Amino acid sequence: MAARTAGRAVGGAARWATRAAARGYMAPPSPHRHHAKTQLPDVEPMPPSTLALVDRFARLAPARITLAQLRDIARKPDSAALVQNAAFLQHELPVRLAQRVTDMQRLPFIVGCNPHVQGVYRLYLTSLEKLAGLRPVVTSDDEVRFSRLLGQLVDDHTDVVPKLARGMAECAKYISQEESLPYATAAKYEGW
DSSP states (O other), X not given: OHHHHHHHHHHHHHHHHHHHHHTTSSOOOOSSGGGOOOOOOOOOOOOHHHHXXXXXXXXXXXXXXXXXXXXXXXXXXXXXXXXXXXXXXXXHHHHHHHHHHHHHHTSOHHHHTSHHHHHHHHHHHHHHHHHXXXXXXXXXXXXXXXXXXXHHHHHHTTTHHHHHHHHHHHHTTTSOHHHHHHHHHHHHHHTO
């Protein structure tokens, strides 16, 4: 019985790989069973240091910000307020990026293999590493340096929403709406 179930699983995987190859997702499987290799996406394993960084920040709860707080921040653009705001962002952005990374790690396998989704995942990891690697913002010079980095990150992230949308659209034919709904809802309400 177990051998029959295992055979079905292998056969199902082979059928899935054949359909995926026909749709341009991967190289077609080899006709020789003992030499069969399914080409998986080029995903590099996350280094232990990055894994620890993601874990450390993902455990923290993001700070809630009200519209009144945002209004007050905009009213006080003096040097001390800018340093304070930069220090807050330096702490808060890694928390939110790490939580997006862990959300993306929970996506269905076929979605996580999509090159557009993988690109966003790598971008989030790179941004998290850059932000976490900075020394704390305590002076006006630190704030200027941090602001430059934020400007670069904003430029790097301009295509995130279109890339995620394209990746999800490409994967829609492989997963049911019920499977994708929790991730789409999370993206909508958690600010992807």
